[in-house]
Amino acid sequence: MSPYYGAVLGIIGGVTLLQLANTILSVVLPLHLTLAGFSGTTTGIVTTAYGVGFLAGCVVAHRLIRSVGHIRAFAVLAAVCSILSMVFTTSGLVWIWFALRLVMGFCQAGLFTVVEGWLSAATPPKARGGVLSFYLVSTKVAIVGGQLVLGHVDTTALGWFDVAGAVFSLSLIPVALTRTPQPPPPRLELLSPRDLYRVAPAAIVGCTCSGLLSSAVIGLTPVYGTRLGLSVEFTVWLLTAIQLGSFFLQWPLGRLSDRIDRRSVIAGCALAVAGLSFGIMLAQDRLWLLLILFFLWGGGSLTFYAVAVAHGSDFADPDQMVGVSSGSLLAWAVGAAIGPTIAAPFLDLVGPEGLFLYALLVSAVLAAFVLYRMTRRAPLPPEAREGFVSLPATSPRLVEIDPRVPERPAS
Template sequence: MNSSLALIWTITAATTLLQAGNGLLQALMPLRMQAEGISVASIGVVAAAYGLGFSTGCFIAPSFIRHVGYIRAFASLAALVSVLVLAMTQAHSTLAWVVLRGLSGVTLACIFTVTDGWISARATSSHRGRILSIYMICTKVALMLSPLGIGFGDIRTDGLFMAVSALITLSLLPIAATTTKEPGAPQGVRIEVRKLLATAPSAVVGAFVVGLVNGPVIAITPVFGVSIGLNQDQAAALLFALQAGSLAMQWPLGWLSDRADRRYVIAGLAAGTSLVSLLILWASAQGASLLILWCFAIWGGLALCIYSVCVAHACDIVEPGQIVSTVGTLLFSWATGVTVGPLFGALAMEIIGPRGLFIYAAVASLGLALFIAMRIIRIQRTPTKGGFLDVAPTSSASPAMAPRAEANGGPDGAGDQKDESAVARADTST
């Protein structure tokens, strides 16, 4: 265990600093754009540009890492992201924001390929779960706390952007100081949406709808908070609540999903997300800021955990050799949802008002719950016990934790499953 930690402490420290900057940036950008008079619809277009850039980066990353190696890739990409953040201080039009956010999506996708691929390659079989838990908890805490940094500056000045750039630049130091050997070069991942849709439709549709819902909520939540009368600190705290809820619920949901048909868990989380979305609408109408904060924590604990269960469900079904490709395909489905979801969410806010964001989230989540319920009625399957870790869609650590099937009986199908946790080594990013 100690030797495995020695191999990953530098990349874990670097990723934690990077995610601290990224979390602050997620809260800062929509507030800055709103302060400059950019419409909610345009903010949604900027968020969609990030999703498009991220999905593009997923295809570029493996070949780039094979060409320059993990350490050089991280160093060059982190430097580029830092420059893009500084360039955002000079962005005064929707087009400028779209270009910069799209480019940051490409570079961050490549960086997450480096970091998660490194972690997955270095974690040994006997300690993989604990190693990945340490890594994910560190990065989640960084994402959870960093939006609170909004309170230490003025969104109309450049100081907070400089702080984000500084955090991302500091992430270079652990990588530059590492004395451990970097992992071997990754291999390519084939994206096979049609094939996986035929095999595990619940997982593919689930990942897509997660992108449709979570993408706009995370991207536009600070604007929603300000629009319903919260100050900028309280609006940023909503992002803190989302990540805190996700962190608190990861193990209970993992325990539950290992003991039941995972589709029941997906359907329950989606239905719960829909109900809590309506509760957020009621609380915002009452002006109950503390209740709104708690509702966001519950919403994050439900909605932000669906993707991981979708990954585990798909990996229950596919052959062991297809796990990396499966997770890559699910990430592509998620990224597609993230690309178009902010457009729908922003449009709902433009037509209905601020609360349109969560009316949209409620409807989309309910649609997913109904779809999964139809799949459960149509095909029953045996639950598979195995390891589970709440990983973000951006994490290629997920295939390393996903339980796999020795045999299966067709689409979402039943089959005799071994009660074991699969340890599929992820040599490439999803």
């Protein structure tokens, strides 16, 4: 194994366990709310709490890290997540669950900021691409693996909240034992919303719509499945299909965006998501068809965020790239924070298909906007673009591992 991979193995092990714990909660929590008889709107509000907390964590958590250091910040935030996971079982009050999920979203943003800053410090420029791929595959395996396990067990048992808390605690072990030096204190670099829009309007709108779609559909699919009369196990398989679709289609679509106008890929994904959403609304009683449609839906909706970030980076000056990427993440987080609250009433007013009526409307608006922008500015020629890099929406520090960003002195 390359020495670079060995240096980051403990850090990636810790964040993989974090993703596993978060996956357990993201599946079990909405299922419990739905089976307890709460409305889709109530479930959407609780789901939104995580996004709101995550948005706040992206903006504020770096101050905690600067104050106490990376290892202490990681220990505190992981311990808080562990405790909060177990508190879910002590009360059935929705406002308490909202508060717990809000704080947990903040902690998760801080945890990702810690580990991705650590990865950046441990990875020289020549190894960034490989380490980033290793990191992305590991976390995706945790998400898909966690959902596969949940698809074969009784997810209605309250003990799963305790399991999630235990996994959060386990994530401390590989990180605490790592010998990789701590990185320098983080700093948050952002462009103003006006400057972001001037650099690449389609990129910022695309990132916001990505958050609107992914948070709502992933967070409320358990409600959709229950309302449709699907088994809990099959509903979890639908969530897994979404993640598998994004895993297998991300790189082909990213490479395609290196060859043609990236906005064409964003618009194409949005149109595909609109069509697939309509298909899902019609295919409610055809289970295998639903699995295929959810797989393709995930491949279309969870992939264009990275293409939108790449589009913004194409038009950014070298000293703007960190600000553009961080701003794109916050645009995604804004969408993720409000998406479930907007989508949930569609479920209550229209029925199960209302969730995908919402997705159809959001993706149609995005497609129309991007197609309009394509008439206002010519694309960069392929030779003038940086190569595609798959960046998930996790923390502002992930951009520091982006091979497209030039090496900069520590802050």
